[in-house]
Amino acid sequence: MTDRAMMKSALESMLFVWGEPLEAKTAAKALDAEEILITECLKELQAEYDDRAGGIRIQRFGNCFQLCTAEENREAIERLCNPVREKKLSRSALEVLAIIAYRQPVTRGEIESIRGVRSSYVLEGLVQKGLIEETGRSEAVGRPILYGTTNLFLRHFGIENLSELPELEEESFLPEAGGPEAAGSVSDQ
Numbered sequence: 001m002t003d004r005a006m007m008k009s010a011l012e013s014m015l016f017v018w019g020e021p022l023e024a025k026t027a028a029k030a031l032d033a034e035e036i037l038i039t040e041c042l043k044e045l046q047a048e049y050d051d052r053a054g055g056i057r058i059q060r061f062g063n064c065f066q067l068c069t070a071e072e073n074r075e076a077i078e079r080l081c082n083p084v085r086e087k088k089l090s091r092s093a094l095e096v097l098a099i100i101a102y103r104q105p106v107t108r109g110e111i112e113s114i115r116g117v118r119s120s121y122v123l124e125g126l127v128q129k130g131l132i133e134e135t136g137r138s139e140a141v142g143r144p145i146l147y148g149t150t151n152l153f154l155r156h157f158g159i160e161n162l163s164e165l166p167e168l169e170e171e172s173f174l175p176e177a178g179g180p181e182a183a184g185s186v187s188d189q
Helices: 005-019 025-032 035-052 071-080 091-103 108-115 122-130 150-155
Strands: 056-059 064-069 087-089 132-137 145-149 185-187
Touching: 005 025, 005 035, 005 064, 025 035, 056 071, 056 150, 064 071, 064 091, 091 108, 091 122, 091 145, 108 122, 108 145, 122 132
Parallel strands: none
Antiparallel strands: 056 064, 087 185, 132 145
16 A cells, blocks of 8 residues: 555545544644645545545535535435525625625625625624634724635535636626625525
8 A cells, every 4th residue: 555545545534534624734734744745635535536426525615625425415315314494595695795705805894885784784694604704804994804705605605716606797786896696595503
């Protein structure tokens, strides 16, 4: 067995035990290896799982990887498990989420300027759902909080990174950029 094969074996076990998305940096630290090598090994494992076409896949979210079930098995899993009640995101939550996704990092004031209405409550709800997070403070007067999307946002919308977001249409609620007509739901876990 090669060193690379042993490393991939260890990574597979780590993904299984970790449960949540595992950052390549965290795995590299645990294996005392270079992050780039770990990322390559995780990508190889992902391809091997895809080629095998079994019930388990490896999903990538930014620089994180996670074991997950194959999408084609969704109905069987839902029938087996008690379905988690899903609560749809409101139109205002989707608007705020779209603004943040396309303009991040962005302040509450910038969001409210684009929307034309107060957004504190919506921002609080999106933070509680884990779809957005505080990413720092602006250098503007009063040093307002900056918001950005999270890895959970990527997972929820099934994208690997923000570059996979659909291109914006010209006429939308995002001035000078356009905006998506998005729809989504978040589990009440």
